[in-house]
Amino acid sequence: MAAVPVSHFDEHGWALVDTLDGHGVAALRRWVDEVASWPDDGEWLHHRELTDHGPALCRTENFVPFHDDLRALLTAGPLLEAAAALLGEPAVLYKEKVNYKLPGGAGYAPHQDAPAYRFIENHVSCMVAVDDATLDNGCLEVVSGVQDRLLPTDDVGCIRADVVDGLEWAPVEVLAGQTLWFHSRTPHRSGPNRSTAARRALYPTYNALSEGDRRADYYDQKAAELARTAGHGHRVPVSLIGDFQGRVVS
Numbered sequence: 001m002a003a004v005p006v007s008h009f010d011e012h013g014w015a016l017v018d019t020l021d022g023h024g025v026a027a028l029r030r031w032v033d034e035v036a037s038w039p040d041d042g043e044w045l046h047h048r049e050l051t052d053h054g055p056a057l058c059r060t061e062n063f064v065p066f067h068d069d070l071r072a073l074l075t076a077g078p079l080l081e082a083a084a085a086l087l088g089e090p091a092v093l094y095k096e097k098v099n100y101k102l103p104g105g106a107g108y109a110p111h112q113d114a115p116a117y118r119f120i121e122n123h124v125s126c127m128v129a130v131d132d133a134t135l136d137n138g139c140l141e142v143v144s145g146v147q148d149r150l151l152p153t154d155d156v157g158c159i160r161a162d163v164v165d166g167l168e169w170a171p172v173e174v175l176a177g178q179t180l181w182f183h184s185r186t187p188h189r190s191g192p193n194r195s196t197a198a199r200r201a202l203y204p205t206y207n208a209l210s211e212g213d214r215r216a217d218y219y220d221q222k223a224a225e226l227a228r229t230a231g232h233g234h235r236v237p238v239s240l241i242g243d244f245q246g247r248v249v250s
């Protein structure tokens with residue numbers, strides 16, 4: 001695994017690194033398939049969206065307590081060490097998700113994650129690509145150099161349209177096994193998956209341990225807030241902001 005380029009991250013708010021070799025990618029795909037096959041009635045959270053091909057799994061979160069290999073990958077070793085290097089101090093897992101972006105899966109409106117991430121000031125996240133993420137299947141686009149500030153938001157917590165137009169968006173294609181690190185104030189967005197294959201990615205988020213281990217609080221808070229808004233709106237509420245463009249499965 002390549003060392004995370006801290007100075008590039010500090011300047012731009014994101015950094016791309018090689019993380020897993022071919023064997024690592026094969027194992028990751030197996031683990032993600034296992035998680036995707038879990039039933040809906042567990043303590044993890046599966047979310048589904050309506051695509052032109054029918055209902056599709058779009059996200060699973062809170063799976064680390066129930067999958068030993070993914071827990072080991074996300075809470076110890078090189079990913080945790082990279083998070084600590086970027087935060088400049090020991091890190092702890094704040095939350096984790098898989099975004100599946102199956103064929104026809106929706107994209108994400110321009111947003112910063114920070115407004116959706118309660119309790120903590122600074123987070124770093126990464127996208128560990130399970131499949132190649134390309135222009136065609138909805139790779140991330142990022143804005144460099146604004147990770148020091150929160151941008152004005154619209155009524156669902158995404159970046160206001162007039163502000164979006166003034167930002168310089170750069171697509172970042174991420175090959176399977178590579179990892180795109182980004183700050184929770186790094187603006188990002190992504191398009192839908194227009195290809196015929198899945199664009200799956202694992203997204204762990206970390207914070208400095210000195211700010212506390214708030215993972216359980218995050219999921220409690222999220223469950224409470226999502227329960228309050230359940231049944232409202234036509235977009236799938238996967239987040240505490242309205243970034244996901246997926247249609248509700250009725």
Ligand SMILES: O=C(O)CCC(=O)C(=O)O
Nearest residue numbers: 099108138139140188190
């Ligand atoms: O997976 C993607 O395409 C974007 C994900 C994203 O921006 C998010 O989950 O906040």
